[in-house]
Amino acid sequence: MKMEIIKMDKISVKYGYIEALRDLDLVVNEGEYIGIVGPNGGGKSTLLKTILGLVKAYEGNVTFKGTTIKKSGLTIGYVPQITDLNRIFPITVQEVVLTAKIPAEKSWFHKYSKKDLNDVEDVLKKVGIHNISERQISDLSGGEFQKMLIARALAVNPNVLLLDEPTAMIDIKSQKQIYTLIKKLSKEMTIVLVTHDVKEITKQVDRLIYLEKNILAEGDPEEVYRYAYLRPVSVAHRARARSGGGE
C-alpha cells in the first residue's frame, strides 16, 4: 500500500465573501500522478496554494505524512501560472532558476556556489533549455518560459511537484514537449497537475479529479473524463446535491 504524503481534511477557503473550496477532502499518495480539472473559478489553483500554505483555509487542515511540512522531510516544487508573473522583469533564465538556491535564512551577501551553478545547469539540461540560460526572460516564448519555471521547481530537488496550468498560453508543439517532460518526471516524484487540457492528461495521469469547489468526481481518468465532460448534467446535479440545494 502506498504511503499518504499529503492529506487535506475538510478544507474550506474563502476570498472575502467568495467561496473557493468547500469541505474538501483529498489524499495524495507517494509516487502518484494526479490530474485536477474543472471549470474556471472551481478552486484548482486555490487547492495547490492551500497545500503550499500561500492561502489559509478557514476550516480544516493540511498534513504532510501526518505532520507539518517541515517535520515531514518533504520538499515541494511549484510551477505557478504564467499569468501570475511579470514576463518583462529584468532577469535571465539562469538567475530565475538560481533563486531556488537562495537559503531561507542567513542570506546576506549571498553568493551562489559552484554546486548551485552546476545544479542549475543540470536542471536546465533536463528540461532542454540549457542553451538559453543567459537569455532575458522577456525574450522567451511561452513554452520556454514554462520550461524555465519547471526547471526552477526542479532545482529545489522536490519529492512532490505541483504544477498550475503549465501548458496555458503556449503552442501545441511546446505543450506536447511539456507533457512528455512531466510524464518522465512522474517516474521520479509525486505530481499534482492542474490543467484545462483534459484530453491530454486523461492519457497519462494515474488519477483524475474533477473539482468545482469540492471534488465532484475522482478516480480512473477515462471514467472521470466521461463523467465530468460527457455527462455535464450529472455533475451539475451532484454539485447541487452536495451543497444541499437539491434539484
Place this chain on the structure above:
Amino acid sequence: MLRAIMEYQFMQYAIIASALAAVVSGVIGVIIVEKKLIMMTGGIAHTSYGGVGLGYLLGFEPILGAFIFSIMAALGIGFINNKVTGIKDVVTAIFWSLGMSLGILFIGLIPGYPPDVTSYLFGNILSVTTFNLILILVITLIVTSVIFMFYHDWQSHLFDPEFAKIRGKRTKFMENILLILIALTVVSLIRVVGIILVIALLSIPAATASLLTRKLHHRMILAVLFGLLFMWVGIIISYFTELSSGAVIVIFAFIVYILVWLVQKSMTENKKILKK
C-alpha cells in the same frame, strides 16, 4: 560656476546632497518602478507634509516630522494592504489626502505669520543644511546597504514573491522593509526636489534606465548616473536662472526621458527594418 562651488558652502552641500540623492533614488527607484509602487510612493511623500506642519507647530525640525509621518504612512498602507486585498489605490489616496490636510491644518494653527513651506513642497537644494546633509548620507547608506546585502533576495522577491515565500522567505517582512526604505528615501529627497516632485526623481531615472538595459543591477547603476545628470544639470540651470531647482531638475529629467525614448524607439525600428 566652478568658482561658486569652491567658494560657497551652500553650493558644495547642494552638489554632495544631489549626488547622494541620485544614488538612493536610483537604487530604490528601480525597485519602485518594477514593483509598480509609484503611486504608493507619492502617497507616502504627500503624507509627510503632515509631519512638516507638525514640526512647525510644535517647534521641532520639520524634516523629523516628515520622517515620522512617512514611516507611519508606509507601515499603515502596508498593514491595510496585507489585511484587505485590492484596495491599494484607495488606501494610498486616503493617506495622501489626510497627510496634506493635516499639514495645512497644523500650519494654520501656528499663531502669527505662517512659515514659508515652499522649500518642503517644491524643494530647494541650494538651502540644504549640515543636518539635512548628514540625514541624506545616513539614509543613503542604510537604503543601499539593505538592497545590496540582500540583492538576491530582492531579485527573487520582486520576480515572484510567492515562490520566495514557499522557499521560506518572510515576504511580508520584506514588503514592510521595502516600504520603510521608500519612506526613508522620500525623506532624504524632500530637500532636493520637494514633497510634490519626489515621485519624479524616484521614477524618471529608473524609467530612463529601463529603456537602455534589461539587467536589474545595470538598471540601478544607470538610474544613479541619470539621477546625477538630472540633478547636476538642474542645479547649474537653477543657479544661473534663479528658477526653482526642484522644478528645473524634474523638467530636465522629463526632456531627457523623452529623448532617450525617441532614440531607443527609432533604433528598434531600424533593427526591425535591417532584419527584414
